[in-house]
Amino acid sequence: MMLLLKHTVGPIVKRIKNCSCEMYKGPDTASLIISNHNSNLDPALVSLGFSRHAYFLASEHALRGGFGGKILNFGFAPVPFNKAKADIASVKETIRRLKAGASVCLFGEGDRSFSGVTCPVNISTAKLAKTSGADLITFRIEGGYFATPRWAKRNRKGPVSGAIVNKYSAATLKTMSAEEVLGIIERDIYEDAYERQKDAPQRYVGEDLAENLETALYLCPGCRKLGTLKSEGDRFFCGCGLDSRYTETGFLEGDALPFSRITEWYRWQEAELPVILNGIGDKSICTDENQQLFEVSPAKGTTLIGEGAMSIDRQAIHCAGRSFPLADITRVAITGQMDLLYSDKSGITYEVKSRIPRSALKYREIFKVLTNKN
16 A cells, blocks of 8 residues: 555645655665654655655544544554654654565654754764664755745745655774764755755745745844734734745845745744743733633544633743643644644643634744753
């Protein structure tokens, strides 16, 4: 079934999404494949680079019930993992499949980039590569950020490509420290979408190019307020007067706009957020209305437990009339564009969905600054 889907769906994906992929010509042996990640179609693109089937690690939220989850489970038998907590079971299952002679692919960042630059890779991924006993193949996808921006309401038509970067034998990995393995992984899968676009501009054509950009950019450089930015069509603006346009090449244009790249804006807000929080005191930092709070049953489904506003202050996340002390939250993660996941000390995972565009990213980043938890 898995190979049938690859050879029937693969060519369709390549044609519709303007994707190209360089085929791996090395020995057909079981390997751990590590790639960067920018699109929901990345697993299909990576698969097109290998003749042998590879199992993928997949976030459990993609496998919960529904027709899509059933297709993923039946057709691809992925290794599920929970983004909101340390998931030892997924590591053990990955190693089991590798030792059984199968190839496994994981996206080293564990997340999709909001900024266009590859996210950091956790040292645990390097330790997995080193101890798995399998060869390591690194794979890099280019163009994915502009074709399917994580923050965007709609995808765009433009070139996306993928290729093998390097292969390292299990014997070579054993001679390296975990930090050295981490270094080669981060080097090989690193992608700065705007630097590549600057050198060889490509057009990514679509409708409503800026819509939902406020899910990634949450701090206005004009008034320095949280959550005041809005999008409409190709415009991105704030009530303070700041106005910009998102172009088909992915760059921003606007009078007196301090940034032309989302990467620049993203890095600025990341550095500015601690300064903003120092001046807020104990009052509510930000609030969003029309939120839905769910309790998660991993890889199975969710149960709605409340609806209402969500806010965060120095003590807790408040949602739908319930409060979750920051000290009790072990991890905060984002799935998709703006679903917020967090787990508490009891091991329960909660998910907050929004009926309106809002940034889950700002809640995760505020949590990180206030608690020093990454």
